[in-house]
Amino acid sequence: MxxxxxxxxxxxxxxxxxxxxxxxxxxxxxxxxxxxxxxxxxxxxxxxxxxLFTGRSRAYYREVFGQEFETDRAVNLSEIEFWYQDRRLARLSDIPPVNLTxxxxxxxxxxxxxxxxxxxxxxxxxxxxxxxxxxxxxxxxxxxxxxxxxxxxxxxxxxxxxxxxxxxKETIGFGLEIEATPEEQPPKDHPLRIDFAAATWGYGWSFPKQHSTTVGVGGLHAPNPDMKAHFSAYLQSLDLPDDTRRFKGHYLPFGDxxxxxxxxxxxxxxxxxxxxxxxxxxxxxxxxxxxxxxxxxxxxxxxxxxxxxxxxxxxxxLRDMHRSLRIARMLRPIIFAPRWQGAFTRTFERSGTVRMQYMRLLAGEVEYPELARAVLRRLPRYLMNRIRRSRGPI
Ligand SMILES: Cc1cc2nc3c(=O)[nH]c(=O)nc-3n(C[C@H](O)[C@H](O)[C@H](O)COP(=O)(O)OP(=O)(O)OC[C@H]3O[C@@H](n4cnc5c(N)ncnc54)[C@H](O)[C@@H]3O)c2cc1C
CATH class of the missing domain: 3.50.50.60 (FAD/NAD(P)-binding domain)
Incomplete structure (x- = not known):
């Protein structure tokens, strides 16, 4: 109007x-x-x-605007790769669809x-x-x-x-991005990709769009005083030019x-x-x-x-949303704390259940309270295995 x-x-x-x-x-x-x-x-x-417009975004869009999200201007994918340093942890080809807008x-x-x-x-x-x-x-x-x-x-x-x-300033997150041109990285030939080691307490992403690829790193600001250096290294690992003049940055309230x-x-x-x-x-x-x-x-x-x-x-x-965010913050060290990240990524690589839970989370099919219960159920077995491994063969 x-x-x-x-x-x-x-x-x-x-x-x-x-x-x-x-x-x-x-x-x-x-x-x-x-x-x-x-x-x-x-x-x-x-x-x-x-x-990235996830299943959770689509569900809320429907609840808020009373209609289905139209996906014709987005890239719609059911495939994703997860990386840790130069190791591909998983390529999943049947994930609940996500829209890249x-x-x-x-x-x-x-x-x-x-x-x-x-x-x-x-x-x-x-x-x-x-x-x-x-x-x-x-x-x-x-x-x-x-x-x-x-x-x-x-x-x-x-x-x-x-x-x-x-x-x-102590708890805020920060992200850097570039739009890679089709000449630099043809979006059609590259999968949706998440890199767990691209930043400290954060991650890197490469999201193919219709006319470009959005490549970025983001994470907590305080433990990443030189996010530009992380981003340069990440771009080099993807064989993309790391021209810092193209970097654009923005704060994001990463769970605070x-x-x-x-x-x-x-x-x-x-x-x-x-x-x-x-x-x-x-x-x-x-x-x-x-x-x-x-x-x-x-x-x-x-x-x-x-x-x-x-x-x-x-x-x-807002009570339920706040509760969910509090639980997510509690779970966050399992994925991002540098001393646990090795264990997390090994588990992620091996365990179809862990990968499935992560994807269900992105799809909005599971919320953090349920995820926390699943983690707690698995914890005793995980600890027993750790103890057994640390003792060696009996
Ligand atoms: C690098 C990066 C990557 C991200 N990737 C994703 C992703 O893939 N998927 C996802 O779900 N989320 C992602 N996020 C988070 C997402 O962008 C934000 O959470 C989301 O935009 C929040 O929406 P909002 O409406 O609250 O604020 P915004 O989208 O920031 O909108 C705020 C609006 O307020 C206006 N405004 C600001 N100040 C004033 C003023 N003084 N006067 C008048 N108008 C004003 C701005 O112009 C703007 O239009 C990412 C964030 C960053 C920084």
Whole structure:
């Protein structure tokens, strides 16, 4: 919908039109509320991201937007390779399908859904100031609303307004990427690939798209002070040019979610709330879902005439997601801690069950609480084997 010139305040002001913001704006507008959707970028716009759209993303997309995800502009694969250093651990050819998207296309589609549902379009408009009541745009427009949803990504100005800083430098993640041209790496000839050793407490990826291959490394920022060096080494291992001028970097909240994502009538969703899977780095699915939950909490609070209760409702609605992320953080050292990674990759190489669980996780067929129970069931046998091996033959 185009701009509304009435001076009436909006019910909901959504800041940021990525997956979290467009999902929030779509759900709130669908519920009949007056919604303003602001983004400094004009769409379609690029966003540094692998663009891996998993089974979990597809399931949440269906729940949020009430339709199936259209896969015609994505590369759709059922094959994946896992590597550790120069060793291929596994090539799996019957995984649940994953879609490799370009965020330029994906986010433009999500924004279209939000605008078609009735959200008023303020994209391509920079924000000058933000306060508890709304925002002032650089062009002088003032937008106010009863509830604000900050879906403005990892460098969120809404989180900065609430808490003084958008994220904690000690626990944040960071990623670097290039788009390899078809001449450098023909996407059709290369599989979807994950490299466990490409960064410390992180991994590398090579994701074939329709017209390029997105190659990147990402992981916790603190143990990777020189992520560029990791990336150069990774590109060389793939026989790709490691021209640092092409590197693009972006923070990602790699599992450091905000325990209190908001206050009263101001809510944070997606990366602004730190909602990224701490093992896979997947954030699109949780961004869309948290956008929906934020919109539902805001809608209920407004229907009750108590917008200041929106945060409490939202926090309650996020309980399962937060629990799942806490468990994932607990499991993360098994995969990424340098002293255990050798054991993990050997187990991954040998055990079809472990590989299957990892893939079911990516497909959204299993959530972390269930995975944790499976790990605990296997732990006694694993420990017994370790003890037996360390004793040698009897
Ligand atoms: C290198 C890398 C690779 C990744 N790969 C994957 C992957 O393969 N699969 C996956 O699921 N996730 C991946 N992620 C994570 C994923 O990109 C994020 O979790 C996801 O984009 C979060 O969505 P969001 O809507 O919260 O924020 P964003 O997508 O960041 O959207 C925020 C929006 O807010 C706008 N904005 C920001 N500041 C302002 C402002 N001041 N005023 C107005 N507008 C503003 C921005 O323009 C932007 O449009 C990756 C992240 C990185 C860094």
């Amino acid at each position: 185009t701009e509304d010139t009435s001076s009436e305040p909006f019910d909901i002001l959504v800041i940021g039109a990525g997956p979290a913001g467009s999902a929030a704006a779509f759900c709130a507008a669908r519920a009949g509320l007056r919604v303003a959707l602001v983004d400094k970028a004009r769409f379609p716009r690029d966003k540094l991201c692998g663009g 370009m965020r330029r296309d994906l986010d433009a589609t999500l924004l279209d859904h939000a605008l078609a549902a009735g959200a008023v379009d303020f994209t391509g408009r920079a924000i000058a100031t933000l306060d508890d009541a709304g925002v002032s745009l650089r062009d002088g427009t003032r937008l106010e609303a009863s509830v604000l949803i900050g879906a403005d990504g990892v460098n969120s100005i809404t989180a900065r307004h609430l808490f003084g800083a958008p994220f904690d 979610f905000r325990k209190a994502p908001g206050r009263a009538h101001i809510l944070l969703a997606g990366d602004a709330a730190g909602l990224v899977d701490p093992i896979t780095g997947e954030g699109i699915a949780l961004a869309m879902k948290s956008g929906q939950l934020a919109a539902e909490a805001a809608t209920a609070a407004l229907r009750d005439g108590r917008p200041e209760t929106a945060y409490t409702r939202y926090h309650t609605a």
